Amino acid sequence: MNSVRFVRGAVAAALVTVLLSACSSDGDGDDGVPRSWIRDTYTDSRGSRWLDKNSSPARVADAIHDHRKALDRSSGGGKRFLRYGDDMVTVSPYRGGSMIEIEDYRNGYRRHQQHLVNWPNPNSQSYRGGGPGEGK
Numbered sequence: 692m693n694s695v696r697f698v699r700g701a702v703a704a705a706l707v708t709v710l711l712s713a714c715s716s717d718g719d720g721d722d723g724v725p726r727s728w729i730r731d732t733y734t735d736s737r738g739s740r741w742l743d744k745n746s747s748p749a750r751v752a753d754a755i756h757d758h759r760k761a762l763d764r765s766s767g768g769g770k771r772f773l774r775y776g777d778d779m780v781t782v783s784p785y786r787g788g789s790m791i792e793i794e795d796y797r798n799g800y801r802r803h804q805q806h807l808v809n810w811p812n813p814n815s816q817s818y819r820g821g822g823p824g825e826g827k
Contacts, residue, residue: 767806
C-alpha cells in the first residue's frame with residue numbers, strides 16, 4: 692500500500708515539475724520568441740530592446756525567423772513584424788541599423804495594427820492567442 696502511494700506521489704511531483712517548467716518559460720519554447728538567442732546575438736539597449744548597428748530591419752527579421760520560424764510575418768513603414776504566439780517582435784530602422792523590440796502581442800498589435808492587416812485582432816471574441824492551450 693505504501694509503495695502505491697509513493698509511486699503516485701512521485702508521478703504527481705514529476706507532472707507538477709513539467710507543468711511548472713512549461714508555464715515559467717521565458718518564451719524560448721518551440722513556438723515562442725527566441726529571447727535568449729536575441730539577447731546573445733544583439734546589443735542590449737533597454738530591457739526589451741536590442742540593436743544591430745549594421746543590418747537592415749529586413750536582414751535582422753530574416754535572421755530571427757531563420758533561427759525560429761515565426762507564426763506570421765508582416766512589414767510596413769520600413770518595419771518588420773514577427774508573431775510568436777502571445778508575443779511579437781518588431782524590427783525598426785535605427786541610426787543606419789535596426790532596433791529589435793519584443794512585446795506582448797496585444798500591445799504590439801495596438802501600436803502597429805495598420806501594418807498587420809492579416810493578423811488576428813487580439814480584442815476580437817475569436818482570438819485565442821497562440822501559446823499552450825491555443826484553441827481551447
